[in-house]
Amino acid sequence: MYWAEFLTVALIHLLAVASPGPDFAIVVRESVANGRRAGTWTALGVGSGIFVHVGYSLLGIGLIVSQSILLFNALKWLAAAYLLYIGLKALRAKPAEPGSLELAGAALERSARGAFTTGFVTNGLNPKATLFFLSLFTVVINPHTPLWIQAGYGLYLAAATALxxxxVARLFSQPRVRAGFARLGHWFDRAMGAVLIALGVKLALTQLR
Structure with missing residues (x-):
């Protein structure tokens, strides 16, 4: 009975998640800089962040946020500041010293908790995701759809996002890909930093409609 609605939700989500944004940029950066393990944990953090949006959408809090310019702007500026912070750190990346590339992975291994938190915060603070899920749960999903089915949709969205x-993490953590970035790693970090800063600025200029 609800298959048509579910397929609509799945298709819209597929188009949204495939669109490059802060989540994509942060997973790629973690994967290239710190390897598959870090990239995977970051991806799992992004997927878990979906539960934040699903949770308040089911509770109706998303509607309050969408109607309150003050709350929306607070969320928007917090997310923008976080992206700018990460971007500025990446812009300050310095060239690796000769012979240090082999030791860097062992000496500065990215913790699973740190990678997961980065992904979770990046997704959880994204106000565009707030509006996306608000639209999804108020326009696409029938309000008369049982709550447990809507929760099932949310579980799927989180799992599909993480997958x-x-x-993406698996692709960008391939040895050949990482090796290609290794010699010019600091330039890659700086480029990704610029992307994150641009996303942060764009986010800061986002208007509530």
Whole structure:
């Protein structure tokens, strides 16, 4: 009975998650800089962040946020500041010293908790995701759909998001890909920093409609 609605939700989500944004940029950066393990944990953090949006959408808090310019702007500026912070750190990346590339992975291994938190915060603070899920749960999903089915949709969205970004992490953590970035790693970090800063600025300029 609800298959048509579910397929609509799945298709819209597929188009949204495949669109490059802060989540994509942060997973790629973690995967290239710190390897598959870090990239995967970041992807799982992004997927878990979906539960934040699903939770308040089911509770109706998303509607309050969407109607309150003050709350929306607070969320928007917090997310923008976080992206700018990460971007500025990446812009300050310095060239690796000769012979240090082999030791860097062992000496500065990214913790699972740190990678997961980065992914979770990046997704959880994204106000565009707030509006996306608000639209999804108020326009696409019938309000008369049982709550447990809507929760099931949310579980799928979180799992699908995590799976997609795990695949992204797997791709960008391939030895050949990482080796290609290794020699010019600091330039890659700086480029990704610029992307994150641009996303942060764009986010800061986002208007509530």
């Amino acid at each position: 997609w970004f795990c695949l």
